Each structure stands twice: as structure tokens, then as C-alpha cells.
Amino acid sequence: QVQLVESGGGLVQPGGSLRLSCAASGSIFSIKAVDWYRQAPGKWREPVAGITSGGTTNYADSVKGRFTISRDNAKNTVYLQMNSLKPEDTAIYYCKTAGIPWGQGTQVTVSS
DSSP states (O other), rough: OOOOEEEEEEEEEEEEEEEEEESSSSSSGGGGOEEEEETTSSEEEEEEEEETTTTEEEOOTTTTTTTEEEEEEEGGEEEEEEEEEGGGGOOOEEEOOOOOOSOOOEEEEEEO
């Protein structure tokens, strides 16, 4: 069964950066659109950024200009570069693509 594995989270100070990775087993990943979501404590899971199979990207207003989504199809991996992090970015971050179950996510904590 194809699985998604998120990694790269951690504790970072406000203004810092992190790069998240979303890896999938199987080459089918390269033909799918992939989205990053996040869920903060007590809040609904919300979309953060997305990238189509052709590389078109979209972002939530709250992260525009700070986050960049990209993909490396040869490595079956999608990245989320997060810069100028704010405490309100603290959440568990998940990647998702059609037909593959949610992964475990990766925790991002922005705190001084």
C-alpha cells in the first residue's frame, strides 16, 4: 500500500525557517497533485499550499510570501519551505494526495 511520510518538523524560533518533506512510495506520486495541510490544537485541519503534477502552485493567504511548495518527481518527494515562521504557524503538518491515506504528519512548533 502506498503511504505518505512527512518529515522535517521541529522547534524553531519566530522568524526562523524549516523545510518539510513529503515522501511517497511508488512512482504514481509524480502524476498527482499534492497538498499540504496543517492542524493546530483545537482547530480544524486547513489547507496551506498545493502543487499540481505540472508544477502550478497555490497558497493560503496566511502563508503567501513566506512558504514555498515544490516537488522533485524523480525522488517522489514534495517539499514545503517555510520562512519567517510565526507562532501561529504552530501545528501538525500533513501532506495529502488523492487515493492515498493521510500520514502521521510532522509537528512544527514556533516559539521563543
